[in-house]
Amino acid sequence: MHFERKDLSDEQLLHFYRSLLLPRMIEEKMLVLLRQGRISKWFSGIGQEAIATGVALALEQDEWIMPLHRNxxxxxxxxxxxxKLVKQWQGHKDGYSKGRERSFHFGSKAHHICGMISHLGPQLAVADGAALAHKLRRENKVAVAFTGEGGTSEGDFHEALNIAAVWDLPVIFIIENNGYGLSTPVEEQYRSESLAERAKGYGMDGIKIDGNNILSVFDTVKG
Known part of the structure; x- marks a missing residue:
């Protein structure tokens, strides 16, 4: 793996490292709590931290993100x-949405995070809506939505890409390909060499990067 620090300072690189380390440490603790029966469900994102962290670091604080359950x-x-996050995961009344939605089915308007939609594909259209608002207000901002390789097989994925291209919306779609859509391997999901190729069919740019390289993720989203 090749890392290009470009003009990032040592202080910024340390901040990136700490930002990567925090979710990993929390995840390890949550898996312990899951085994102890103190939480009912947990979708681990261990090994994928660089994607969520790199994207969030590249955006402005007031740009909307539509994350997944592993982000x-x-x-x-x-x-x-x-x-408050831990209380949410434990179903506590002082959590976000009073702990009723477990996992990551909740958002925070104050932090510009939209709660995930379980089907994964539909939230890309929500990102289109946020991006359209930015465009109509003439704001120099983007909206970002995550999905998985399994989500790209849903009709909502294709509808969202098509409208984003036709309306020239300031939106970025992140496809996290971890090899399986639940239990379905990628060989049974698509035949193309890369999911980034699907963007070409809609007249959009598609870029494939190493999701474990936080600097590559950051640079690509930052543009």
Whole structure:
């Protein structure tokens, strides 16, 4: 893996490292709590922290993000209070949405994070809406939505890409390809060499990068 620090200072690189480390440490603790029965469900993002963290670091604090259930790094990088997050995961009344939505099915308007939609594909259209608002207001901002390789097989994915291209919306779609859509391997999901190729069909730019390289993620999203 090749890292290009470009003009990033040592202080910034240390900040990137700490931003990567925090969600990993929390994840390890949450898996312990899961085994102890103190939380009912947890979708681990261990090994994928650089994607969520790198994207969140590249955006402005007031740009909307639509994360997935494995994107803890988005929440920690946006500095959401950890005590309230843990209460949410434990179903506590003092959590976000009073703990009713477990996992990451909740958002925070104050932190410009939109709660995930379980089907994964539909939230890309929500990002289109946020991007359209930016465009109509003539704001120099983007909206970002995450999905997985399994989500690209849904009709909502294609509708969202098409409208984003036709309306020239300031939106970025992040596809996290971890090899499986639940239990379905990529060989049964698509035949193209890379999911980035799908963007070409809609007249959009598609870029494939190493999701474990936080500097590559940051540079690509930052543009």
């Amino acid at each position: 803890l790094g988005v929440f920690t990088t946006r500095n959401m209070p950890l005590h």
